[in-house]
Structure formats: structure tokens, C-alpha cells
Amino acid sequence: MTAKYRLLALDMDGTLLNDEQIITPTTVKWLQKAVDAGVHVCLSTGRAFTSAFPYAEQLGLVTPMITVNGSEVWRAPHEIYRRSLMDPMLVQQMYELAKEDDIWFWAYSTEKVHKQDNWDGDVTGREWLKFGYHTEDDDLRHKLLLRLQDMGGLEITNSSPHNLEINPLGVNKAAGIMEVCKLLGLDMSQVIAVGDSLNDLAAIQQSGLGVAMGNAQETVKEEADAVVASNNNDGIAEVIQKYIFNKAIAK
Structure with a gap:
């Protein structure tokens, strides 16, 4: 399968993680299917690396990561690519x-x-x-x-x-995703960015497909190309099924 979208950039809190800070088994299953199909899964979070990495490890990800809202871009876990410091x-x-x-x-x-x-x-x-x-x-x-x-x-x-x-100024998740695209030889048109808050907005606006979670802030929903189920109802699994595998979702 040749996927139209090759990079899945995922916010963590309120998006990948449910309210109990867990990635559900259903979401894990579909993320694995995406990875097996050749899609790069990139955590794109406001969290620091030390707080985000255990989830990357749980998913077996060795792909680039974006942490602290784009202030850090990691070429691979533990390998910093760029860091933007504040005065x-x-x-x-x-x-x-x-x-x-x-x-x-x-x-x-x-x-x-x-x-x-x-x-x-x-x-x-x-x-x-x-x-x-x-x-x-x-x-x-x-x-x-x-x-x-x-x-x-x-x-x-x-x-x-x-x-x-x-x-x-200028440091955000969208800029981070652009750098990840360069590292992977991809274009922003090949990116699905998913999130729920204003720190996801630039990424949602500038990616090939911008997706808001069902629990997202209204501004984010208004700017997104699509809205899926909430973080407590496997919205990420829905993104993968609908937009990577083109499967209809049973209601």
C-alpha cells in the first residue's frame, strides 16, 4: 500500500492520550498498522522529552520527535537535531x-x-x-x-x-514538523497533524490534512479539515482508519 500521507504528527495530551494518560489498546493497534504500512509516526508535544519519551518507547517509535511545542526537534530518541532557546x-x-x-x-x-x-x-x-x-x-x-x-x-x-x-517567536509545532519533513524527505502535503489546543493550530493549518479531536477547543475545530472522535473514544484510531487506510468507520 502506498499511503497518500506519510507522516502522522500527533499531539499527546488530549489527543494521543486519553484523560487517564493512557494510549488505549485500540489506538496502539492502529498506530502499529500505520507504521507497518510505512507511515512515520511523530510525537509532537508541548511536553519535555523526558515526559514524552516513555510513550514513544511504548509504541516502539524510533522516528523524529517534536517536544516543548517545537523548541526541540529530535532526529531520533536521545539525538537532538535542533534546540531553540528563549532569551x-x-x-x-x-x-x-x-x-x-x-x-x-x-x-x-x-x-x-x-x-x-x-x-x-x-x-x-x-x-x-x-x-x-x-x-x-x-x-x-x-x-x-x-x-x-x-x-x-x-x-x-x-x-x-x-x-x-x-x-x-516563530517556534511552534508547524515549524518543527517542517524540519522533520526535511529529515525524512517529505513534503508538508504528506502530513496529517492531529491536536486539540492552540499549540496545535499552526500545524493543523499548515499540514496536508489538519485534524481536530472531538474534545478540541472550538478555534481548533473551526480551522481543521476534519474533526474525529475525542481522545477518550479512540480519535487517533479513527484518523488512521479513515485517512490512511480509507476505511469507513462503523457507527
């Missing part, structure tokens, strides 16, 4: 914004995840990849978004309706 001064400014309104925050450096409760203040001595905020106060989150936009030089997305995730 430490921007990290300091974002930390100060969080302190102003007592907003829960976290940041990824190349060594670990730093959170509000273990922040040691050493900003310049580290290599930074991403900064994030979480608040269920919509007004406060909107105010924060405006402040971040005023700073400039930032790629602002989210991985849930209640958070904001910040990478260096």
Missing part, C-alpha cells in the same frame, strides 16, 4: 508578570521543569525553552495575554483553555 531576560520579565498577580507559572529549561514552588531565581545560568501560566480567571488571563503581546518576540499558544504557553 533569559524574557524569562525574567515573564516571571515578574506572574508574581504581580500571583499567577501559577512554570518554565522548561534544558535540565528540568521549574515551577512556582521550586523557583530558585537563577535565570541567566540556564538554557530556557518555554514559559507557561495557568489561571481559571478568564479576565486575568486575558490581561496577561495583552501584556505578553506587548512584550513582542513571543509565540503565545495554549495547551488547555486555562493556560498560556510561550515559546520564542
Whole structure:
């Protein structure tokens, strides 16, 4: 079988993983069928490598990976291809914004995840990849978004309706997928990108087929070429059956 689509770029939380953080047996089965048919499966996640890799290992993937929303592209597990770092001064400014309104925050450096409760203040001595905020106060989150936009030089997305995730400007999953395509000798038209949040939006817009999960944020659904079942109902298995194997889904 020669598949029209040769790369399946999968977000993890809310997409590949169900709400219990598990890849279901049905999804595992169909992912294996895709791999056996010559399709490259690429994890494309906001997670750090250490948090994403166990799932790649579970699936037996040795293909490129995109982590931290595209700040890292891995040629293969444990083999970094490109890393995009954030200016430490921007990290300091974002930390100060969080302190102003007592907003829960976290940041990824190349060594670990730093959170509000273990922040040691050493900003310049580290290599930074991403900064994030979480608040269920919509007004406060909107105010924060405006402040971040005023700073400039930032790629602002989210991985849930209640958070904001910040990478260096131009660093996103779409850019990461383009680099993976170069590594594999593929074109973006041969990519299916699947996700549920704003950090998946650029990839969904720029890939050959952009797919939103049934549980995706409305903006993502509106921009997608297709919407499938939720992460708790094997939406990824549906993507593979419908768009790689062209099988009708029994309802």
C-alpha cells in the first residue's frame, strides 16, 4: 500500500492520550498498522522529552520527535537535531508578570521543569525553552495575554483553555514538523497533524490534512479539515482508519 500521507504528527495530551494518560489498546493497534504500512509516526508535544519519551518507547517509535511545542526537534530518541532557546531576560520579565498577580507559572529549561514552588531565581545560568501560566480567571488571563503581546518576540499558544504557553517567536509545532519533513524527505502535503489546543493550530493549518479531536477547543475545530472522535473514544484510531487506510468507520 502506498499511503497518500506519510507522516502522522500527533499531539499527546488530549489527543494521543486519553484523560487517564493512557494510549488505549485500540489506538496502539492502529498506530502499529500505520507504521507497518510505512507511515512515520511523530510525537509532537508541548511536553519535555523526558515526559514524552516513555510513550514513544511504548509504541516502539524510533522516528523524529517534536517536544516543548517545537523548541526541540529530535532526529531520533536521545539525538537532538535542533534546540531553540528563549532569551533569559524574557524569562525574567515573564516571571515578574506572574508574581504581580500571583499567577501559577512554570518554565522548561534544558535540565528540568521549574515551577512556582521550586523557583530558585537563577535565570541567566540556564538554557530556557518555554514559559507557561495557568489561571481559571478568564479576565486575568486575558490581561496577561495583552501584556505578553506587548512584550513582542513571543509565540503565545495554549495547551488547555486555562493556560498560556510561550515559546520564542516563530517556534511552534508547524515549524518543527517542517524540519522533520526535511529529515525524512517529505513534503508538508504528506502530513496529517492531529491536536486539540492552540499549540496545535499552526500545524493543523499548515499540514496536508489538519485534524481536530472531538474534545478540541472550538478555534481548533473551526480551522481543521476534519474533526474525529475525542481522545477518550479512540480519535487517533479513527484518523488512521479513515485517512490512511480509507476505511469507513462503523457507527
